Amino acid sequence: MTKILAIYGSPRKKGNTALLLNEAVTGAREAGAQVVEIFLRDLKMSPCLEIYGCKKDGRCVIEDDFQMVYDQILDSHGIMLASPIFFYAVSAHTKILMDRCQSFWVKKHWIEQIPPNVQTYSKKALFISAGATKGNKLFDGALLSVRYFFNALDAELWGKLLYRGLDFEGDVKKFPEYLEEARSTGKSFCQAVQAAMET
Numbered sequence: 001m002t003k004i005l006a007i008y009g010s011p012r013k014k015g016n017t018a019l020l021l022n023e024a025v026t027g028a029r030e031a032g033a034q035v036v037e038i039f040l041r042d043l044k045m046s047p048c049l050e051i052y053g054c055k056k057d058g059r060c061v062i063e064d065d066f067q068m069v070y071d072q073i074l075d076s077h078g079i080m081l082a083s084p085i086f087f088y089a090v091s092a093h094t095k096i097l098m099d100r101c102q103s104f105w106v107k108k109h110w111i112e113q114i115p116p117n118v119q120t121y122s123k124k125a126l127f128i129s130a131g132a133t134k135g136n137k138l139f140d141g142a143l144l145s146v147r148y149f150f151n152a153l154d155a156e157l158w159g160k161l162l163y164r165g166l167d168f169e170g171d172v173k174k175f176p177e178y179l180e181e182a183r184s185t186g187k188s189f190c191q192a193v194q195a196a197m198e199t
């Protein structure tokens with residue numbers, strides 16, 4: 001069974017990125033995936049405290065809801081992450097999760113001693129984002145973080161869906177073609193994850 005983790009990173013549970021990710025989840029389920037959905041907004045998660053308790057065995061020592069997310073990440077074959085653009089970066093909820101995943105980075109590069117230039121991928125990832133404005137560089141900052149974040153999780157950035165000009169809650173509904181694209185991409189993502197598992 002293909003296991004996909006869908007992470008909602010917006011504080012708005014019915015916002016633009018949430019609606020888009022929800023469509024991608026529907027598409028992935030249509031293609032046969034088992035999808036676990038996590039709304040970061042609902043979790044109690046401390047930011048990384050940089051105490052490096054994870055140096056022992058790669059597991060963060062802060063006891064909060066991150067422990068559940070950590071297990072879900074380990075258990076997944078594919079990860080779909082959605083975050084709005086906040087000041088040319090990901091949302092604070094998303095960034096807190098990313099920083100807590102330094103524990104994955106420590107496991108990979110310090111404990112298992114995999115050199116940073118050697119990239120091994122055991123998972124695939126899809127990133128979904130939206131911003132209000134329309135500039136060329138709107139997603140550059142977020143994409144740089146997201147790419148390095150997924151590398152730490154051993155996840156290849158398989159695809160990205162980036163939408164400009166969406167601001168108010170539900171604006172994306174004015175663009176059914178965006179929602180359709182998210183659904184079909186969720187389906188293709190599941191198929192790509194399945195294909196990778198079979199090889």
Ligand SMILES: Cc1cc2nc3c(=O)[nH]c(=O)nc-3n(C[C@H](O)[C@H](O)[C@H](O)COP(=O)(O)O)c2cc1C
Nearest residue numbers: 010015016017084085086087088131132133166167
């Ligand atoms: C704190 C904050 C910062 C934002 N910064 C940007 C920005 O830098 N560029 C931009 O185009 N939109 C910015 N926006 C607008 C959001 O990206 C936009 O409303 C997006 O559609 C929200 O997605 P959501 O509904 O999934 O939360 C910002 C909104 C907030 C609340």
